[in-house]
Amino acid sequence: MNILLTGGAGYIGSHTALVLAQAGHNVVLFDNLSNSDAAVPEKISSMAGKKLPFVQADVRATDLVEKALREHRIDAVVHFAGFKAVGESVAVPIEYYANNIHGTVSLLQAMQRVSVKTLLFSSSATVYGLPQYLPIDEAHPTHAINPYGRTKLHVEEMLGDVARSDAAWRIMCLRYFNPVGAHESGMIGERPNGIPNNLMPFIAQVASGERERLQVFGNDYPTADGTGIRDYIHVMDLAEGHAAAVHYLQSHQGWDVINLGTGQGYSVLDMVRAFEKASGRGxxxxxxxxxxxxxxxxxxxxxxxxxxxxxxxxxSLDDMCASTWQFQRNRV
Structure with a gap:
């Protein structure tokens, strides 16, 4: 298949691009590089052993999206292009609504113009809000509690409306839990601009000496060690989940939503200890x-x-930490 990845140079997009390319698909990267490294498209091409076309543009530029869809004869789109930091979304909600929602509307308009009606959407477990029970399945009520989560939930609902309007659409929303890790080569991984918003890259920067110490927010939760527990999933497992979903959509119409997680929770201090083991650093x-x-x-x-x-x-958790440390050592 010919597959367009919006946000394809980003953290999850780059790993998914590699997996799809290695599976034999023709992958086109579409990214404005607002939160990704300009060197990544070339790295992915090198790792895949074939050139992946790269379009540097904003997904809100509908005409440019349409042009890419036509020129590359795209069959399906994987939509990663979105801002993703909870705290930042509270500070600048207008930017999040403009990018995440307007960007998706623009993409859908372009897809409709050229009759490309297969879409895999990068959603998030943040749409569930405060857990009412654990583990969280797809039937769990949705109640996003911050602007980031509300943009993801609104896009999910919008995509449901689109699928119901025309039986030709094939749409799946993948709700990620906590992606971590890097490709085992250490060539690509999570490289946030500025101060990391996520735990794993922050720990990696502490281990490498870029940052002095980690802040653990709360040690009085009702958990075994008092720190918060999350479902951390290796980014390569996540990428392979996308490849499986693309295959599924080839023979299934309509709209659906699926969790991508491990079902296993680790505390903040579990993550610290595992990274100390992987890195040999305190x-x-x-x-x-x-x-x-x-x-x-x-x-x-x-x-x-x-x-x-x-x-x-x-x-495993050891795989997550070892690959993150390999990537961290390659970039410092």
């Missing part, structure tokens, strides 16, 4: 106050992904 940390909106624990029930996609996560 990770200094201090305990800080809880952050508003954080919950004691959140992890997936991934049974639907196994049932429908034949996919399940296979990489």
């Amino acid at each position: 990770i200094p940390y201090v305990i800080a106050a809880r952050r508003p909106g954080d919950v004691p624990a959140c992890y997936a029930n991934p049974a639907k992904a196994k049932r429908l996609l034949g996919w399940q996560a296979t990489r």
Whole structure:
């Protein structure tokens, strides 16, 4: 298939591009490089052993999206292009609504113009809000509690409306839990601009000496060690989940939603200890106050992904930490 990846040079997009290319698909990267490295498209091409076309443009430029769809005879789109930091979304909600929602509308308009009606959407477990029960399955009520989560939920609902309007659409929303890790080569991985918003890249920067210490937000939660528990999934498992979903959409119409997680929760201190083991470095940390909106624990029930996609996560916490450390050492 000819597949366009919006946000294809980003963290999850780049790993998915590689997996899809290695599976024999013709992958086209579409990215404005607002939160990604300009060197990534060339790295992916080198790793895949073939040139992946790269279009540097904003997904809100509908005419440019349409041009890419036509020129590359695209069959399906994987839509990663979106801002993704919860705290930042609270500070600049207009930017999040403009990019995440307007960007998706623009993409859909372009797809409709050229009759490309297969779409895989990068959603998030943030759409569930505060967990009412664990593990979280797809039937769990949705109640996003921050602008980022609301943009993801609104796009999901919008895509449901689109699928119901025309039976030719094939749309799946993948709700990620906590992607971490890097390709085993260490050539691509998570490289956030500025101060990392996510735990793993922050820990990696502490281990390498770029940052002095980690702040652990709260150690009085009702968990085994008092720190928050999350479902961390290796980015390569996540990428393989996308490849399985693309295959599924080739023979299934309509709209659906699937969790991508491991079903296993790890605490913040579990992550610190695992990274110390992988890196051979100490990770200094201090305990800080809880952050508003954080919950004691959140992890997936991934049974639907196994049932429908034949996919399940296979990489361990040690794999997550070792690959992150390899990438970190390559970039410093």
